[in-house]
Amino acid sequence: MHTRDAKIKVLGIVGSPKRGATYRAVKEALDAASTVPEVSVDMIELRGKKISFCIHCNKCIKNGLRYCPTFPEDDMRDLYQPMIEADAYIIGSPVYQMTVTGQLQTFFNRLRPIAPLFTEGLFATKVGGAIAVGGTRNGGQETTLETINNFFFCTGVVVVSGGVLAYNGGAIWSKDRGAKGTEEDEVGMRTLRVMGRRVAHIARVMKYGVANLPKPFSSSELAGIDQEEMRKGFEIRDRLREDEELEERRTFS
Ligand SMILES: Cc1cc2nc3c(=O)[nH]c(=O)nc-3n(C[C@H](O)[C@H](O)[C@H](O)COP(=O)(O)O)c2cc1C
Incomplete structure (x- = not known):
């Protein structure tokens, strides 16, 4: 899933424990993103990953570590670097009780070792778009999108909306039919493509913009x-x- 010689990296994250409707949705958005020049896409699935709960021991923060010393062997170990290196994120979750899955929320919480980078402004020039996939038509897609967008707000990542018709992100009504259900939701599929392209375009504008500013800026101020x-x-x-x-x-x- 890589485009060669690309300068702008868009990272998709699938918060489902299965390879089903959300995987299909994030893939659709990433495929659309990859049509934008100089953009490469990659995907991380949380499915099957062992990610322990953050227990707020603060050992990472107190010791200035960019990894978690409490659970050094779980799968978060390999997830910090891709998060740091990406220019843009497309994060998708199935709707569970009208919000994101426990897996995705735990992943967000466990990014604490790299939280100092948020305050240093490293994430303030990255962009992110959200995707929610629910089994019911009005099953909490909007509240789930809000949770993902709130993660972007907390990290300083610039939230990319779905534009004038997809508002706060890509939303799918899967009818609990897995990848097929996603594909059958024509209206929802369109929101994914629109949002995916917008994320890539805005990430590109952001990267070129930062590189070409006449004067450097204070990233922490940003x-x-x-x-x-x-x-x-x-x-x-x-x-x-x-x-x-x-x-x-x-x-x-
Ligand atoms: C524990 C659990 C809670 C769920 N809660 C909701 C819900 O609140 N609203 C909804 O529309 N669908 C809900 N669903 C259905 C899933 O969101 C839906 O089947 C989705 O397409 C699954 O995506 P996946 O195939 O990527 O895992 C729930 C499913 C599970 C397992």
């Missing part, structure tokens, strides 16, 4: 971070945490 404000914020937080720990020791001694 991410919405004022370093001085951040430092002050962390100082206050650490002080509060120390007070809390002292209080806890007093209570339980």
Whole structure:
């Protein structure tokens, strides 16, 4: 699934535990993306991957690690680098209880070791589009798209909408019929292609734009971070945490 000599990398992520309707949907969007000049596409499926829950031990953050030292052997190990290297994302999930799968949410949570890169602005010039695939016509596709788009908001990734007709992303009504169900939803298939192309075009504009700016910019500023404000914020937080720990020791001694 690679286009040679490409400069712009679009990474598809399939949040389903199966190779079914969502895989088919993400593939359709990636195929459309790959028609844009200089764009290469790649795909990661979360299906069959062992990804433990983030337990908020913060060992990655405290030790400045770009990997998780708590679960070093699980499959997240190989997923940080592709996320860092991509210029754009197309993330798709089946609708589970009107939101993303547990697998996808866990994957988002486990990106914590690379969270410092979000605040440094590394992701602020990347773009992302969302896809939701539900078995029911109005089964929560919109709320699922919102969850994926919220992930982009949290990381600084620029959200690419589906444009004037696909609004917040690609949406499929699969009727629980797997890949065939996706293909049968003609209207939904169109939203995937439109969104996939838009992601690729905007990623290209972004990459050329950044490379050709007359003056460099502060990437952390682009991410919405004022370093001085951040430092002050962390100082206050650490002080509060120390007070809390002292209080806890007093209570339980
Ligand atoms: C645990 C679970 C929860 C689901 N919840 C919803 C739901 O809230 N709304 C909906 O439309 N479909 C729901 N579905 C159906 C799937 O979204 C649908 O079959 C989808 O096409 C599966 O995609 P996949 O083949 O890529 O896994 C649910 C399925 C499962 C297994």
